[in-house]
Amino acid sequence: MSYPRTRVKICGLTRPQDIMAAARAGADAVGFVFYPQSSRLLGLEQARSLRAAVPAFVDVVALFVNAPSQDVQAVIDQVRPGLLQFHGDESPEYCASFGHPYMRAFRLGAPGLDTPPAVLSAVRQHGAAAAWLFDSYSQGYGGSGKTFDLSLLDAVRHAPDCRPVVLAGGLNAETVAASIRELHPYAVDVSSGVESAPGIKSEEKIEAFMRAVAQGDGARADG
């Protein structure tokens, strides 16, 4: 499947001014993190107030890692995200139980996710997901700025039942265009690559990232 342009999600927003910077630069979605161990963690009240700062036509993605169901439901009810992002070890049944659109993240390079056939077999259990997100494996659960070997996606990207691919993991303005040219993903997701400090986004880095995505897309259109 090929797409005319790569969508962009900027993750780990904690300030209204960063949401507006992402929207001004042309981001399609902003991510709110509800993982207690993250330096980008939002409380419910903070998330509700940030949600009010999100302009029309920018989607809100709520990110969880192995969260209790009642916590996810509270965010759905009170923050009204368009999409859920499950970034842990969540089962297909758990992900579907909310009746809300979701994407499931896979941390490539982890044991059992370290060869192209193993990755294909894992993602196929999540055929109901609106997208498959691919991040790098690290000690923690994400937002690490680490990359992974894109060849691990060789089997997935040619599978007829492939869901839209969201590429994440260590992307930044220097690397994203080349990754787009190589993989032709549906979307890219970035957090630490556009930060000046954990949870604090840099408007200059967001703008440079968006320019680099457009460059990658230009090269994609040329062939």
Ligand SMILES: O=C(O)c1ccccc1N[C@@H]1O[C@H](COP(=O)(O)O)[C@@H](O)[C@H]1O
């Ligand atoms: O951003 C976080 O703090 C986070 C915490 C737990 C799981 C995932 C998290 N973020 C996601 O991690 C990837 C990669 O981020 P980075 O660009 O390498 O910093 C991305 O999908 C974020 O949504």
